[in-house]
Amino acid sequence: MIKYIVTFLPLFLVTFAGFAQDEAALGVGSVKAIESLTTLKKMYAKAIEDGNLLQEGRYLQQMGKVCYNQGHFRQSLEFYLKAEKIFSTTNQTLLLAANLGDIGVLYYYIKQPEKAMKNYQQALHIYQKEKNQKGEALIFGHIGQLFEKRQHYDSAFYYQNLALKINKQINDKSGAAKIYENLGSIYEDLEKYDLAYLNFKQSLGLYQQDHNNLGSIEVINNLGDILRKTGRYKESVNETQNALRLAARMGNSYQLASCCRDLGKAYELMHQMDSAYHYIQLGYKHTLDLYSEDGARQVAFLQVLYDINKKSDEIITLQNDKKVNRIIALSSTIVLILLVVLGFVIFSRQRFKLRDQQMLARQKEIEHDLTSLELKNLQLEEQQLKQQLELKSRELSTHTLNLIKHNQFLENLRNTLQTMVKDDKRDQKKQMNQILAEINQSFNHERNWKEFTLAFEQVHHQFLENLKKFSNELTSADMRLITLLKMNLDSSDVATLLGISTDSLRVSRYRLRKKLNLEQGDNLTAFLQAL
Incomplete structure (x- = not known):
């Protein structure tokens, strides 16, 4: 019977420890x-109720920790995920990172x-950022x-050493103690007991400094x-007895059961079966007490969770009802x-429509009067322009006739003088x-030409602009010839006004045709008249 208990009870305790150790590691109980x-x-x-979204997230996270510590993982995860959503929405990066870490531990x-x-x-990404x-x-x-x-020990060492390095830099004794404990656990798995012992010693020293x-x-x-x-059974018993006394002072049932289990194993290896049996029975008693306490606590905790969830559902229902009532009231008011606005708008539109019709009728009358007045003004302006154009045409004709008469007079006088020059009287020849x-100089007199050109531009103001589109190489002599041809004068009158012979006039017309890029057969005078 004793052998059966010694053999079976440690296995039973190990099985229970799998769950209880997880809770103890988190400070549960x-x-x-x-x-x-x-x-x-x-x-x-x-x-x-206050609409404080940030506090909602904090309380959800803390409720998630409490539920996790009590072993209610589904409820814990639900609280954590709600908190994560709030922290993401409110851009609380550090709170979000801590919440993600808690969710990772839960998983x-x-x-x-x-x-x-x-x-x-x-x-980690948030913390590093x-x-x-x-x-x-x-x-x-x-x-x-x-x-x-997952037994990836190289990676485990790598990350634990990274954590230890940072904890030393920031002088975090509690954090460093936990890392040394983790390193000792890895060495223990690898059966490197000397290194495991050294790391556990480092961890213990830091935990004791941090109380x-x-x-x-x-x-x-x-x-x-x-x-x-490692076969050092007496030293093992002494260390475990120290842990047992400390667990008894704290009233920690899980640690008491664990210490009794370890003492039972040690005494069994030392072949002290009475002591082994005693501690195994004692461990069994603590385990049953732990189960009993945990069961009662779990039942009470589940009842509280049920009441809380029920109350939460009621609160949510009431809040939804309030929201619906508010929406209905607001919708009714709107x-x-x-x-009211629609009735006022319809009434106002009818009034405005009638007023607009009246204003439109008046506006049409005014526009009709204005149109008639503008038409009359345009007719008057057109008559004035016609009168001015007729006046300028008469002035241009007068200037042209004066030029012709002047040049004819000069031509006759020149012919008479040339006849006199042919006489042999030397005293008269000079x-x-x-x-x-x-007389030759008077043929090039510019004043009459300027007056003629001014009068021509006033009558044919658009003609000269159109002419520039065909050539930019026209000289003042070319322009005089063009204006005279535009007047539709005879070649003899044109030659007289320019003071050149008809042969010279033909040469000038030929050169002008080339400058204007007229093809052979095109009539120069007809071209100018069409501009």
């Missing part, structure tokens, strides 16, 4: 968990490593534990395990206002040559 959850739920409801303990790693990596070294070290430690459980009794108990137990596995020179 507080009888105030129910009160904490109830208080948090009230504060959460108040935050919802780690329910054996979903892929989801745990995904949340760890998201949290925000340069939060403490958070970064915490996540490195969690990732290292994840690799240890972390729970961490100290776990590490002392680990030291006892290492001593037992519809009423719209009906005088006649002088008169001829003066």
